[in-house]
Amino acid sequence: EIVLTQSPGTLSLSPGERATLSCRASQSVSSTYLAWHQQKPGQAPRLLIYGASSRATGIPDRFSGSGSGTDFTLTISRLEPEDFTVYYCQHYGSSPFTFGGGTKVEIK
Amino acid sequence: EVQLVESGGGLVQPGRSLRLSCTGSGFTFGDYAMSWVRQAPGKGLEWVGFIRSNSYGGTTESAASVKDRFSISRDDSKSIAYLLMNSLKTEDTAVYYCARRTVADYWGQGTLVTVSS
Numbered sequence: 001e002i003v004l005t006q007s008p009g010t011l012s013l014s015p016g017e018r019a020t021l022s023c024r025a026s027q028s029v030s031s032t033y034l035a036w037h038q039q040k041p042g043q044a045p046r047l048l049i050y051g052a053s054s055r056a057t058g059i060p061d062r063f064s065g066s067g068s069g070t071d072f073t074l075t076i077s078r079l080e081p082e083d084f085t086v087y088y089c090q091h092y093g094s095s096p097f098t099f100g101g102g103t104k105v106e107i108k
Numbered sequence: 109e110v111q112l113v114e115s116g117g118g119l120v121q122p123g124r125s126l127r128l129s130c131t132g133s134g135f136t137f138g139d140y141a142m143s144w145v146r147q148a149p150g151k152g153l154e155w156v157g158f159i160r161s162n163s164y165g166g167t168t169e170s171a172a173s174v175k176d177r178f179s180i181s182r183d184d185s186k187s188i189a190y191l192l193m194n195s196l197k198t199e200d201t202a203v204y205y206c207a208r209r210t211v212a213d214y215w216g217q218g219t220l221v222t223v224s225s
Contacts, residue, residue: 102152
């Protein structure tokens with residue numbers, strides 16, 4: 001099973017700042033099968049990024065994904081108030097699929 | 109508009125069974141794999157399993173933690189995916205989400221399953 005480790009656990013930033021979230025895999029993951037999801041309190045998750053770097057439908061361009069192999073990054077270029085929430089990475093290439101433990105982006 | 113609606117959650121005693129349903133609309137249900145993901149109270153997301161479309165054999169994959177107790181099926185004529193949960197344990201208490209495809213490009217709102225005596 002591929003273990004995904006997200007860091008930091010909590011990221012404290014101010015609106016307008018740049019956020020960099022990390023997702024490290026215990027073994028190499030095909031870039032084709034790495035996704036990022038956003039989850040706001042009391043809501044279902046929402047797909048942000050698939051294939052490591054492709055934005056899902058309707059996702060603003062301030063969200064971008066990058067990486068390959070075992071190291072992947074979600075970048076939010078300028079934080080908006082609605083971006084302060086929790087983010088999960090996910091691999092979906094070969095079963096069993098797994099999620100990272102999540103990174104909470106909070107207002108500093 | 110793609111919509112997924114879960115149903116069937118509730119309070120159930122340990123050792124009992126429960127079947128969840130996920131009804132899809134706004135897309136050709138039979139063309140897509142369907143996934144199940146759960147989230148225990150205050151915890152992160154946990155992948156439960158998925159079922160391939162019948163074009164890919166309709167076979168399933170499941171997490172080791174539920175493999176011997178949970179099963180996934182589908183009825184494309186009704187646009188429904190099912191999660192049958194047997195021998196439920198207290199640690200199965202969670203919100204259960206269904207999602208379209210293995211990448212989970214669309215999610216339902218979730219249904220709460222509480223396993224308690």
